[in-house]
Amino acid sequence: MPIDIYSIRYSPPCRAVLMTAKHLNIDLNVITVNLSEGQNLKEDYLKINPMHQIPAINDNGFILWESRAIMQYLCNQTSPDSQLYPKEPKQRAVVDRWLNYDLSLFGVMKENVAIPKFMGSEPTEQAVKTISDTLKLLDQLIGSNKYLAGNKLTIADLSVLATTYTLVIFGKDLTPYPNLNTWITKLSEELPYFDEFNTFSKEDVDEFVNKMRAFVHKKMGKNGEVPPARAVLMLTKELKLDIKEQLTDLAAGQHYEPDFLNLNPCHTVPTMNDNGFILWESRAIMQYLCDKYAPDSQLYPKDLKQRALVDRWLYTDATGFLFIRDITFFSQLLPVVTNWTKFAFNNHLQVLNKMIGDWK
Known part of the structure; x- marks a missing residue:
């Protein structure tokens, strides 16, 4: 019986899982979850994944989400001896390290590339710098290695490949990062299933971006x-x-x-x-x-100290609005909320609660 996977073809985590399944010759039943229509927020899907993320799998009643956990599970369950996820503890630890790093990497790409694109705005100077600094570090980490975690292909390669190649799909030039660019090029030539999951026409990409942009504006x-x-x-x-x-x-x-x-x-x-x-x-x-x-008016008092306190609250509110926006709105747009975002949001509410105290 094929494993059900809830997916969308443009999503990097979904593409990583799809490439893993293809490599392991696992039969999948792909169920498309259309983010631009908010299908991931519908009751039926929330029963599968209350975090409203994609991908998620249903393996004969066993439900699992989080792409990297899915990739590990598929290897352990169907191909425990595969070098795609090696058994040897040290080798496996290096793969796991890359998977965790890729989660952070994906968060950076989401915040600084995907969200601005779906908002229809240009990335800020800080966003451009953040992407550049992140890719420079990744370029150094890859070095001259053919694979990320040793001398054989692993799920670490597939996961990071799906994340970083999204930049190429969105038209970014990676030649300033020669090690990363070479690594991607070699994998794209080596993997027989690369084009199936990672090649999109400009028209397809534009259509997807426009649909997501319309969804964003509708939510706004x-x-x-x-x-x-x-x-x-x-x-x-x-x-x-x-x-x-x-x-x-x-x-x-x-x-x-x-x-x-x-x-x-x-x-x-x-x-x-x-x-x-x-x-x-x-x-x-x-x-x-x-x-x-x-x-x-006492709504904005003249007394300088009183006014300063009002101004302080206005700036506090500006910061709080960003946290609330990220956790309530952007998490529905791109259902990935980093641990830092959750911590910052909860911490802000706790601080706000203390600041209000028993004031009227």
Whole structure:
């Protein structure tokens, strides 16, 4: 009986598992989980994997997710003597080390390459530097080795290959990293199944990216549904300001249209136009509205020490919003939440809880 695998062909972890199964001649029943339609969040799939990640397998009732655990299981279960996952403890430990490293590597790629692409934005300078530094280190680690964990192909090679080749699929030039580039090239020529799982036409990639981008924008909704925009709208209500709200449909990508970019090149909401004075960043807008239209309001007190405390909370909120965004939104877009993200999110809530204390 074939093993059911819940997968999508563009996902690096899925491709790693598919290559492993192909190498071991394992019969799979591939069930496509369409992320751009949110199928990984549907009740039926959550029964398979409550973490809503792909891939997941069902081996005659045995459910398993986490691609690297799946690869280890497939080797242990079907080919325990295969060098793809060697039995010898030291050799196996080196493979496991690479698998753990690849998990971190995938997190870096997700945060700094995939998410900006699916958001329809250019990577920040910091993101570009992070990718460059990460690839330089990987290039050094590979060196002149043909394989990552010894003199034979292992699942470490397949996992890291799937992760790094995604950069090539997205059009990145890897020639500045000669060891990495050579390693990928040799594996692509050696593995008879490489093209089956890793070659995509530009049209296919563009279609996938556009579908994911549309899904992102749909999840984001309109500007009035975004927390920073809601904060500004509540303030205008509190100050009884007469405003003309123009909804920016993020699902339709209106924040990337030329007219909006002329107002705000950072393509974020909310953005304000006060008789020709353009301002974005919600907290700056709130400060401005209080200063101009309600200078004596205790909403933004004049006393410098009191104001400093308000400003401190505004910056704390800006940081907290990023944690909440990452854990609640991006984890649904790309269902991989790093341990650091979880720790940072929980730590932020604990700190916030202490800071609030018994204050009204």
